[in-house]
Amino acid sequence: MTAEIIDGKAFSAKVRGEVATHVARLKEEHGITPGLAVVLVGEDPASQVYVRSKGKQTVEAGMNSFEHKLDADTSEADLLALIDQLNNDPAVHGILVQLPLPGHLDEDLVINSINPDKDVDGFHISNVGRLATGQNAMVPCTPLGCLMMLRDHHGSLSGMNAVVIGRSNIVGKPMAQLLLRDSCTVTIAHSRTKDIADVVRGADIVVAAVGRAEMVPGDWIKPGATVIDVGINRIDAPEKGTNEDGSVKTRLVGDCDFASCAEVAGAITPVPGGVGPMTIACLLANTLTACCRANGLEAPQGLTA
Numbered sequence: 110m111t112a113e114i115i116d117g118k119a120f121s122a123k124v125r126g127e128v129a130t131h132v133a134r135l136k137e138e139h140g141i142t143p144g145l146a147v148v149l150v151g152e153d154p155a156s157q158v159y160v161r162s163k164g165k166q167t168v169e170a171g172m173n174s175f176e177h178k179l180d181a182d183t184s185e186a187d188l189l190a191l192i193d194q195l196n197n198d199p200a201v202h203g204i205l206v207q208l209p210l211p212g213h214l215d216e217d218l219v220i221n222s223i224n225p226d227k228d229v230d231g232f233h234i235s236n237v238g239r240l241a242t243g244q245n246a247m248v249p250c251t252p253l254g255c256l257m258m259l260r261d262h263h264g265s266l267s268g269m270n271a272v273v274i275g276r277s278n279i280v281g282k283p284m285a286q287l288l289l290r291d292s293c294t295v296t297i298a299h300s301r302t303k304d305i306a307d308v309v310r311g312a313d314i315v316v317a318a319v320g321r322a323e324m325v326p327g328d329w330i331k332p333g334a335t336v337i338d339v340g341i342n343r344i345d346a347p348e349k350g351t352n353e354d355g356s357v358k359t360r361l362v363g364d365c366d367f368a369s370c371a372e373v374a375g376a377i378t379p380v381p382g383g384v385g386p387m388t389i390a391c392l393l394a395n396t397l398t399a400c401c402r403a404n405g406l407e408a409p410q411g412l413t414a
Contacts, residue, residue: 251391254390266291274325335375338377343361
């Protein structure tokens with residue numbers, strides 16, 4: 110069996126197109142433009158690239174983009190004051206503070222200072238509680254993207270056995286909650302799980318989000334199962350040669366051994382080009398959802414959990 114490739118790049122483009130269509134309708138019918146504010150503290154190169162990409166795609170979707178770049182030594186009081194300002198700005202519907210923050214800043218305090226209705230990352234403790242209790246919540250972008258791809262591939266997920274490998278607050282736990290809400294039978298596996306291979310072999314859906322390169326081999330996968338690989342790991346690739354400085358070139362891999370898993374699975378996401386592109390697409394979808402809810406309008410179906 111050769112697995113169907115779930116193309117996250119193509120699917121994310123479709124989601125962004127749907128967001129842009131709804132944004133244009135909001136502007137035309139209600140005179141409302143969704144706004145996303147991104148706060149970057151410090152000079153982390155990866156964060157800078159990510160923030161630029163977010164800003165570009167926000168504007169392409171027809172939304173307002175507000176970027177706030179602060180020095181690495183910005184005080185906690187100053188950062189909290191900016192967040193308070195954004196909380197009270199009616200033009201801002203979504204607020205995202207780019208993580209990680211410099212070590213002198215309390216990430217939990219900062220995240221929980223964001224108005225939960227504007228918390229488009231879905232990390233605020235109120236949104237965590239809302240998700241767990243089945244209420245309207247802002248849902249973390251990566252799990253939401255995984256759910257969208259699963260729904261698109263399968264239609265209904267009701268009654269399917271799902272195993273989530275990883276128990277992080279950002280992916281593993283909210284992913285399990287979303288699958289429960291779609292009536293899956295859910296197991297969370299992790300580093301202490303006994304006989305983890307046998308646990309995974311029982312799954313119709315495997316979501317690998319553990320952050321260990323190629324941890325999941327093909328013989329863990331039930332024939333025909335759907336594999337969603339959230340992992341992004343950089344490993345040495347000596348077959349690609351060396352860089353100018355003599356270091357070995359690298360390549361990106363997921364948490365699953367793609368080649369062996371693809372021989373067994375019914376469908377699988379590649380790395381790169383699978384889950385990754387969905388994260389920003391779902392950030393835009395969350396901003397649209399937050400804008401609709403703030404204005405007493407129904408959020409577009411298919412773009413929410």
